[in-house]
Amino acid sequence: MQRLLPLPLSLPLFNVASSRAIEAAALAGLPVDALMERAGLAVARLALALQPGAGTIWVACGPGNNGGDGRIAARLLQAQGRRVSIGLTPPADCCLAIDALLGLGLNRTPDAAMAAAITALNSLTVPVLAVDLPSGLLADSGALAGAEAVRATHTLCLLSLKPGLFTAQGRAHAGTIWFDDLAIAPARRGDAGLLGRDCLAELAGPDHAAHKGSQGDVLVIGGAPGMRGAARLAARAALAAGAGRVYLHLLGEPVEEADPARAELMLAVRCEPQDLAGKTVAIGCGGGQQGLAEPLAAALRHAPRLIVDADALNAIAASPALQQLLRQRAPLSSVLTPHPLEAARLLGTDTARVQADRLDAAQALAERCAATIVLKGSGSVIASPGRRPQLCSSGSAALASAGSGDVLAGWIAGLWAPRPAIEPHLLAGAASFWHGLAGEQQAAGPLRAGDLIERMHALHAPPED
Ligand SMILES: NC(=O)C1=CN([C@@H]2O[C@H](COP(=O)(O)OP(=O)(O)OC[C@H]3O[C@@H](n4cnc5c(N)ncnc54)[C@H](O)[C@@H]3O)[C@@H](O)[C@H]2O)[C@@H](O)CC1
Ligand SMILES: Nc1ncnc2c1ncn2[C@@H]1O[C@H](COP(=O)(O)OP(=O)(O)O)[C@@H](O)[C@H]1O
Ligand SMILES: [K+]
Numbered sequence: 001m002q003r004l005l006p007l008p009l010s011l012p013l014f015n016v017a018s019s020r021a022i023e024a025a026a027l028a029g030l031p032v033d034a035l036m037e038r039a040g041l042a043v044a045r046l047a048l049a050l051q052p053g054a055g056t057i058w059v060a061c062g063p064g065n066n067g068g069d070g071r072i073a074a075r076l077l078q079a080q081g082r083r084v085s086i087g088l089t090p091p092a093d094c095c096l097a098i099d100a101l102l103g104l105g106l107n108r109t110p111d112a113a114m115a116a117a118i119t120a121l122n123s124l125t126v127p128v129l130a131v132d133l134p135s136g137l138l139a140d141s142g143a144l145a146g147a148e149a150v151r152a153t154h155t156l157c158l159l160s161l162k163p164g165l166f167t168a169q170g171r172a173h174a175g176t177i178w179f180d181d182l183a184i185a186p187a188r189r190g191d192a193g194l195l196g197r198d199c200l201a202e203l204a205g206p207d208h209a210a211h212k213g214s215q216g217d218v219l220v221i222g223g224a225p226g227m228r229g230a231a232r233l234a235a236r237a238a239l240a241a242g243a244g245r246v247y248l249h250l251l252g253e254p255v256e257e258a259d260p261a262r263a264e265l266m267l268a269v270r271c272e273p274q275d276l277a278g279k280t281v282a283i284g285c286g287g288g289q290q291g292l293a294e295p296l297a298a299a300l301r302h303a304p305r306l307i308v309d310a311d312a313l314n315a316i317a318a319s320p321a322l323q324q325l326l327r328q329r330a331p332l333s334s335v336l337t338p339h340p341l342e343a344a345r346l347l348g349t350d351t352a353r354v355q356a357d358r359l360d361a362a363q364a365l366a367e368r369c370a371a372t373i374v375l376k377g378s379g380s381v382i383a384s385p386g387r388r389p390q391l392c393s394s395g396s397a398a399l400a401s402a403g404s405g406d407v408l409a410g411w412i413a414g415l416w417a418p419r420p421a422i423e424p425h426l427l428a429g430a431a432s433f434w435h436g437l438a439g440e441q442q443a444a445g446p447l448r449a450g451d452l453i454e455r456m457h458a459l460h461a462p463p464e465d
Helices: 015-026 032-049 065-079 110-120 172-174 197-200 229-240 293-304 310-317 322-327 340-349 349-355 358-369 404-416 424-440 447-456
Strands: 011-013 058-060 081-084 093-098 128-131 152-157 177-178 192-195 218-223 243-248 280-283 305-308 334-336 372-375 382-385 390-391
Touching: 015 093, 032 065, 032 093, 032 128, 032 152, 032 177, 058 065, 058 110, 065 081, 065 128, 093 340, 192 424, 197 305, 197 424, 218 229, 218 293, 218 310, 229 243, 229 404, 229 447, 280 293, 280 382, 280 404, 293 310, 293 322, 305 310, 305 358, 305 404, 310 322, 310 340, 322 358, 334 358, 334 424, 340 349, 340 358, 340 372, 349 358, 358 382, 372 424, 382 424, 390 424, 404 424, 404 447, 424 447
Parallel strands: 058 081, 058 093, 093 128, 128 152, 152 177, 192 390, 218 243, 218 280, 280 305, 305 334, 334 372
Antiparallel strands: 011 192, 372 382, 382 390
8 A cells, every 4th residue: 555646657547448358357367356355454444543542433434335335444444342333323422434435337317326425425524535445436537526525635556546526626636635545557558647746757857068059949939018027937948947048929019028027038029930040939938819820820830839829729719710729730849728717708608617637627628629738727738649649746725826827837838948959748648747746846825826836837847765
């Protein structure tokens, strides 16, 4: 059993169908109850570690094998001399609750009895340990099957890691995530990957002979009047990530300086095809509604590497001609960084549908746009045509503050410029992980985007775990 996050090494994720196939293959060589006995033992062990003291442990058991795991754990806890209560309502002296209501088999809105038990678990002030998944959370998507799912303090995932724990509502409901593979090595590829710190190894640093010309040029296009800051944040991030030279083309009224607070940034007065050649371009941060279409069309045609964010995504969503330009770009040359609403616009759907299956939505968008997609939010999804999607295991709600997406777009550009040959799928994964990692390393409260850049900068050449 291991505590999973922060995650040093990337791991495979298995959806419900694959998890059942792994279970069936394992059971072919084992006595019928072997896996459930191992699962129950793991649950009991963690329960004892979490609550070694007095009081009654409530084991809320459902009708399937998730409940079966709970019953075995209850038996083992009793054998250890602990008081245990099995049922759908808590005992008066409850000191720890084990949520063994529903796991992989959740396939509909919780019925009244289940919903009441979920509410009762969420009303407790004692720790709640969820078995395999917080009940009410869908394993494949991290969406809720009904109005409410268990908000666990700990979740012990069993046999195979499920994607739903790590995206959408997963992290908000799972608490501290533990994993026990029940001594079974899966004999199949994951359906998706969970990015760990090893993804940063894709980003070799500059060699000793590097010079600004070898580290690539970034051009940030955006920052209409009133939103100059968004483009400046992206440009500052590109600089901090390691681009050799960073230029800013600000939309609307001309300005005298690119960024008075960052003397290193240069102003790009024009944005003609020859100004785009050879550059890594990030477009859309603070782009506004007007003045963006022309530079966007030029960037789609001429930028050899392109990151499309914010208002540039909205402009593409509204224009079949721009969509066509995007699809016609060279393979492996475009990264789109939508948040769920921007993704919904691009897909012609609504945010709720995107959030109902983030992995699916990101993959559909990648295929539709012939681009790498970073679908942002809790558990960002990185998807590319023909590739296995990745979920970012780093990040926290400290990133839920204005400008952190601009920083990500600029950071991707700044990492890409010196490494023009890197595969965008790997680049976007590593950049997202880095961004999330910096977003975890701070005291409570939101992280201002300007401070985020400094934290990301401080993580250059991150130490080995
Ligand atoms: N396949 C695996 O990876 C392993 C599974 N094990 C455990 O077995 C679980 C899966 O067991 P099951 O397939 O029996 O599935 P569950 O125990 O999750 O649920 C199935 C039962 O719940 C009912 N149900 C589903 N949705 C409901 C809803 N919304 N409201 C009320 N009832 C609902 C179903 O009708 C069925 O009776 C895993 O989550 C895990 O805890 C472990 O014992 C060992 C390995
Ligand atoms: N709760 C959260 N958990 C993890 N990451 C988050 C969370 N909230 C926001 N983020 C991250 O912060 C960034 C926000 O980007 P975005 O929504 O575009 O904001 P903005 O446009 O203000 O910069 C994304 O990278 C997103 O993944
Ligand atoms: K459960």
